[in-house]
Amino acid sequence: MSGPVLIIGTGLLGASIGLGLRARGIEVLLSDLSPSAQAVAQDIGAGRVLEAGQAATPQLVVVASPPDVTARLVSQSLRDYPAAVVIDIASVKASVLAELQQDQSLGPAELARYIGTHPMAGREKAGPVAARGELFTSMPWVLCPHELTDAKALKTAQALAIDLGAVVSRMSVEEHDQSVALISHLPQVMSSLLASRLQDTEPHALALAGQGLRDVTRIAASDPSLWVQILGANASRLVKILYGVREDLNRLIGTLEEPEAAGARLDLAQLMSEGNAGQARIPGKxxxxxxxxxxxxxxxxxxxxxxxxxxxxxxxxxxxLEDLRLDHSSGQDKGMVEISVLPSRRQELIDYLDSHGWKVLQ
Amino acid sequence: MSGPVLIIGTGLLGASIGLGLRARGIEVLLSDLSPSAQAVAQDIGAGRVLEAGQAATPQLVVVASPPDVTARLVSQSLRDYPAAVVIDIASVKASVLAELQQDQSLGPAELARYIGTHPMAGREKAGPVAARGELFTSMPWVLCPHELTDAKALKTAQALAIDLGAVVSRMSVEEHDQSVALISHLPQVMSSLLASRLQDTEPHALALAGQGLRDVTRIAASDPSLWVQILGANASRLVKILYGVREDLNRLIGTLEEPEAAGARLDLAQLMSEGNAGQARIPGKxxxxxxxxxxxxxxxxxxxxxxxxxxxxxxxxxxxLEDLRLDHSSGQDKGMVEISVLPSRRQELIDYLDSHGWKVLQ
Structure with a gap:
């Protein structure tokens, strides 16, 4: 990257990109509809505010706005900065591209300078105050070139992601949206649907909660307003997956309504085994x-x-250590540390810990 | 506990109870339909095999068999050992009690010596080889006295749980089964339903999987054969909760089928917020x-x-440390360590780590 880079939208992600680029000495210009958001981003060192009407010749424009205004701001940027590559970072990609392709003010030469991207990073907190230059380190950053995207646009987007320490992958907007519907949007709604059932529980029941319940419901704490935009923009893909969930849920309900019926146990075992099979496909680190x-x-x-x-x-x-978990139980000042290691080293580690006074449970 | 304790069923839990009691010097007798299972349990030091026909006068009989034969073995034990307290440790409680109450061979005097219990501990592995005396340390152990349970039975069951280091709580069989339907059986089926969707995914989609997906699907790896028995025995309570899930799922599908319809976004926000509210009720450690x-x-x-x-x-x-997680990204030899501490200590810790050369991201 040589810069300057213009970042439109200085929330958590926009300001984090600014911080990351500034740390590498690249000139960053900031613009946000909210004067206070862009001022905060400047104050934390994410770049310099580009005042309205001020001229600029960015190498790259990063549209980091909320998803529902993304396409409009990309279109505007392609026209305002005829020499710049323009990317967006919205977490759903097909709808943005479709809107741009239908935009009468854009020709093939403009669209060639656009590429949609999705850095898969985030935090529980929003806004520029929460920004961190290292937010993208080691996280996936998906590039979704369309058929008109030119080599320069692709190369520039790739350089940005690599400069910020991300792990770049490339797929079509359709592949991307299908993928995130399954690996991101579906887990979110399943966790929310489960957690929702806890609303009216007796405390004595919740006191028995173990690590299983905590794991499955953790992401149910996510911000509804952000997720409404994401789920809305990817509704057509997510809903198809949910039809499959509903079918399985109805099969499950059927077996539980008549657990003694012929075949009920077999059906139940089949449903659980399908869960095993799906879970086993998730890649390791x-x-x-x-x-x-x-x-x-x-x-x-x-x-x-x-x-x-x-x-x-x-x-x-x-x-x-391949992985590590802490497990605390209600009402006790003791904890379990679960440790995962390569299978070939497990016995060696147990022997060592045993002989050094640690209580190894499994 | 004075002992001897007779353990009927020497799988993971039965053998673990034996090991824990032996470590406290209490005499343990073992019995299992499988000669090899009881021999292994004896070999690992969980107690001494009680040969068929051999006399014994146990203080306590622990029925640790698979759920579907539990009531029958409790009934047999109450008749075989007229001076003993008899408990079971099946993970669903109302069905066992109902079967015993309908058992013509048992009178009030026999039932008074019975109490159902549920130690909420387990492992991914089954069988006596996987047994550990510390399996119950700091884990909840629910006692479910019924209306005829006498003081001695309650006290003996409590002594067992405390001797093994568990955290004792007490509720009715109905309260117990309702509680576990919600906090244990529901998360299990939701995780399985989600993981099932991953069966036919493209690898490029799974490569984007993050901590969220891994958390929500972790318990989908559980043993189907065990869960078929558990879910079958608690079917009537779980299915009522699943009706609520289905209703919410249909609401969700409705909003996603017409994301631009009036009120769709509000409905979606409401669904996500309900997940927030439920998740927030899970107690801390x-x-x-x-x-x-x-x-x-x-x-x-x-x-x-x-x-x-x-x-x-x-x-x-x-x-x-209140909690700790490791987060690795695909394809990178770097990791994130997420650390949770009391809010009042957070800034102090960040300042310290910053000044000692650590890269603090958030």
């Missing part, structure tokens, strides 16, 4: 093929330093 | 009221010792 890591659980006191001490000893043996 | 911990994320290299070093430094500042 580092893009590796799905792999079963070996887990073990260590019992620790719930006080500062205990877990650090444990991990220090594991590190000293030279075994890399 | 240590049985504390739901509390928002403050999160921060630290970027680390993915090599042995890095996380240990980080936690050592956090421990040295005297700040207790």
């Amino acid at each position: 580092h893009g590796a093929p799905p792999q079963s890591y070996a887990w073990l659980t260590v019992l620790v006191d719930d006080r500062p330093g205990q877990i650090a001490q444990l991990l220090t000893e594991i590190g000293a043996v030279g075994i890399n | 240590h049985g504390a009221p739901p509390q928002s911990y403050a999160w921060l994320t630290v970027l680390v290299d993915d090599r042995p010792g890095q996380i240990a070093q980080l936690l050592t430094e956090i421990g040295a500042v005297g700040i207790n």
Whole structure:
């Protein structure tokens, strides 16, 4: 990237892109409908506010607005900055491209300079105050070139993502929207549908909640206003997947309404096995093929330093942690640390920990 | 507990109870329909096999069999050992009690010696080989006395749970089954229904999978054969909750079929907000009221010792970790460590880590 880069929309993502680029010495111009949002973004060092009417010749325009105004701002930018590559970062891609393709004010030469992208990063908090230049580090950033996108646009978008430390992948807008409907939008609504059932629960029931319930409902805490836009923009793809969920739910309800009926147990087993099969397809970390890591659980006191001490000893043996979870139980000052390691190292680690005074449970 | 304790069914849970009691010096007798299962349980030190026809006068009989034969074995035990307290540990309670109450061979004096219980502990693996004496440490153990349960039975069951380190709570069989339908059986089926959709996904879509999808689908890997018995035994309660899920799912599908219709966005926002509200009711650890911990994320290299070093430094500042997660991205040898601490300590920790060379992202 040489810059300058104009960022339109200085919320969490726009301001984070600004911070990341500034840290690499690239000139950044900021613009937001909200004077206070662009002022805050400038104050935190995400770039310099481009005043209305002021001339600029950006190398790249990044439209980082809410999804529902994205296409309009991309179109405006393609006309305002005839030498610039223009990208957007909305989390749904086909609807933006369709709107641009129907835009009478844009010809093939304009559309050639546009490419849709989706950095798959975020935070629980919104706004420029929450921005971090490292937000995209190691996260996927999908590029969705369309048939008119030229090589320069693709290269510029790729350079941005790489400069910000992201892991670039490329697919069509259709592939992208299908993918996120399944791996992002579906989990969100399933978690929300489940969590919704907890609204009127007795506290004594919730007191029995374990890690399973916590895991499945964690993302149900997400911001409704953002998700309304995302789900609305990808409604046609998500709803098709939900038809399949509804079919399975009806099969499940059927087996539970008559659990003693012929075949009910078999149907139930089939439904659970299909869940097994789907879950097993989720890839392991580092893009590796799905792999079963070996887990073990260590019992620790719930006080500062205990877990650090444990991990220090594991590190000293030279075994890399593949994953780690803390599991606390209600009403107890003890915790379980679940550790996953390569299967080939598991027994060695158990032997070591056993012989060094740790309580290994599994 | 004085013992002896007779454990009928030496699978994971039965053998774990045996190991835990033996570690406390209590005499344990073992019995299982499978000669090899009871032999393995004896070999790992869970107790001594009670041969068929051999006399015994147990203080307590623990029926730890599969759910579908539990009531029959409890009934048999109440008659075989007229001085013993008899408990079961099946994960669904009302159906067992109902079967016993209809059992013509049992009078009030027998039923008084019975109490249903549910230790909420488990592992991914089954069988006595997977048993651990510490399996119940800090985990909930629900006691479900019925109207005839006498004080001695209640006290004995309580002593067992406490001896094994569990956190005892008490509720009726109906309250128990309602509670687990919601906080255990519902999350299981929602996770399975979601994971099932992943069966035919393209690998490029799964490569974008993030922590959200992994969390929501983790328990979809559970053993179908066990869950068929559990869901079957609690079918009537679970299905009522699933009617509510289906109603919400239909509302959701309605909004997505016509996302531009009047009120569709409002309905969608309402559905997401209901998920927020339910999720917020899940209690914090240590049985504390739901509390928002403050999160921060630290970027680390993915090599042995890095996380240990980080936690050592956090421990040295005297700040207790409330929770911790590892987040790896596909294709990168870097990881994020998400740390939650009491909100009042968050800024202090960020300042410390910043000044000691760590990359704090949020």
